[in-house]
Amino acid sequence: VLAKEFERVGLPTVIVTSLPDVAVQxxxxxxxxxxxxxxxxxxxxxxxxxDHERIWRREAVLAALKVLQTPxxxxxxxxx
Amino acid sequence: MSDHIRVLHxxxxxxxxxxxxxxxxxxxxVEAGARGPGSRISQLLANDGExxxxxxxxxxxxxxxxxxxxxxxxxxxxxxxxxxxxxxPAFNAxxxxxxxxxxxxxxxxxxxxxxxxxxxxxxxxxxxxRRGVYIVPTGDxxxxxxxxxxxxxxxxxxxxxGESLRPAAEEGYxxxxxxxxxxxxxxxxxxxxxxxxxxxHDEAVESEIVLEAQEVVAPPPPLRDLKDAVIALATETGLIxxxxxDRIPSARSRVWGKYSVVDLKGLTSDQFSFVHGxxxxxxxxxxxNRGVPLDALRDLEDSGVIKQVxxxxxxxxxxxxxxxxxxxxxxxxxxxxxxxxATAVILPAT
Numbered sequence: 001v002l003a004k005e006f007e008r009v010g011l012p013t014v015i016v017t018s019l020p021d022v023a024v025q026x027x028x029x030x031x032x033x034x035x036x037x038x039x040x041x042x043x044x045x046x047x048x049x050x051d052h053e054r055i056w057r058r059e060a061v062l063a064a065l066k067v068l069q070t071p072x073x074x075x076x077x078x079x080x
Numbered sequence: 081m082s083d084h085i086r087v088l089h090x091x092x093x094x095x096x097x098x099x100x101x102x103x104x105x106x107x108x109x110v111e112a113g114a115r116g117p118g119s120r121i122s123q124l125l126a127n128d129g130e131x132x133x134x135x136x137x138x139x140x141x142x143x144x145x146x147x148x149x150x151x152x153x154x155x156x157x158x159x160x161x162x163x164x165x166x167x168x169p170a171f172n173a174x175x176x177x178x179x180x181x182x183x184x185x186x187x188x189x190x191x192x193x194x195x196x197x198x199x200x201x202x203x204x205x206x207x208x209x210r211r212g213v214y215i216v217p218t219g220d221x222x223x224x225x226x227x228x229x230x231x232x233x234x235x236x237x238x239x240x241x242g243e244s245l246r247p248a249a250e251e252g253y254x255x256x257x258x259x260x261x262x263x264x265x266x267x268x269x270x271x272x273x274x275x276x277x278x279x280x281h282d283e284a285v286e287s288e289i290v291l292e293a294q295e296v297v298a299p300p301p302p303l304r305d306l307k308d309a310v311i312a313l314a315t316e317t318g319l320i321x322x323x324x325x326d327r328i329p330s331a332r333s334r335v336w337g338k339y340s341v342v343d344l345k346g347l348t349s350d351q352f353s354f355v356h357g358x359x360x361x362x363x364x365x366x367x368x369n370r371g372v373p374l375d376a377l378r379d380l381e382d383s384g385v386i387k388q389v390x391x392x393x394x395x396x397x398x399x400x401x402x403x404x405x406x407x408x409x410x411x412x413x414x415x416x417x418x419x420x421x422a423t424a425v426i427l428p429a430t
Contacts, residue, residue: 005410044370
């Protein structure tokens with residue numbers, strides 16, 4: 001719902017979540033599912049050591065930025 | 081609840097046969113008896129009741145004088161001891177549909193009497209169904225008057241007599257989003273398995289819970305060049321500074337906050353935490369970047385991959401939020417992001 005309001009004013013928006021089905025059902029257009037993270041922390045992998053987790057998070061954010069550069073026609077789920 | 085039904089009929093001047101486009105600004109006028117489609121309503125009521133009066137208001141007058149118009153309809157209903165208001169039907173006429181919806185809402189709320197209107201499913205006035213107005217679906221033009229009026233009258237009579245209604249679709253009006261509990265012989269587990277089996281056999285399955293169709297927002301074009309991107313972080317994970325200055329609650333939030341991250345290389349657990357009743361916040365409280373990845377974005381900002389990170393993070397708690405509230409919050413957040421010069425948004429959600 002929030003993502004749609006950002007997109008309504010023209011800002012491409014990527015929602016990052018482990019529950020992409022809900023986001024799609026609500027009509028969010030750009031949805032990124034980071035496979036390694038969990039529902040409780042979309043940008044974290046708690047079992048990694050801190051350095052690896054930071055590297056992983058940078059990659060996850062890059063994946064999100066890539067989604068923002070991707071044209072979509074409607075609700076679309078991207079995997080990372 | 082009454083055996084003898086006294087109907088007040090609401091019309092615009094066009095349908096009342098008083099005038100065309102030029103009468104759009106006509107102030108409220110009340111007349112005894114039926115006008116226009118009202119005579120057919122009188123016939124359909126037959127022995128059940130009578131159409132006692134007609135109130136006519138121009139669509140533009142109504143739109144620009146909401147309060148006076150609503151009061152005029154209520155006054156006419158009281159004066160004529162009406163226990164039912166029938167409005168329209170409005171078919172696909174937008175301003176007329178809004179006036180019909182508002183007239184119905186006014187008498188239903190202020191006088192507690194039955195109010196029924198009819199309109200086409202795409203008329204903007206159908207939104208009034210969420211405010212408790214009974215709306216019978218009609219075709220998109222007055223050609224379908226003959227089909228619409230008997231259904232409107234039948235529903236009005238039923239409501240006026242206080243008869244209990246079956247589900248909206250069976251009864252022939254647009255669902256108002258109200259669920260009524262009822263006792264069924266089979267438990268929900270049995271009904272669910274039964275539904276699954278029918279689905280597996282490719283038979284028709286009808287959900288007991290109607291999911292609202294979501295409004296579609298066309299996706300804006302993607303970012304061209306990351307080097308020029310100004311990225312805003314927005315979230316529903318319930319990110320807050322420890323003091324929670326906006327008092328964001330852990331569920332059903334109606335507020336949001338913007339929190340400065342200027343000069344911060346990342347979010348730290350000595351400044352930020354999360355308030356959210358819908359997930360386990362232990363790990364994000366240990367390292368808030370796991371929820372809202374400011375550290376990684378700063379890194380990408382420093383290395384020139386993106387131009388800038390917006391220095392205000394906007395946050396609310398999405399747990400159990402009402403759609404309408406979240407829509408408003410989203411709109412306000414989006415305006416804030418625009419104000420901050422954002423060109424795109426990353427929105428972590430749980």
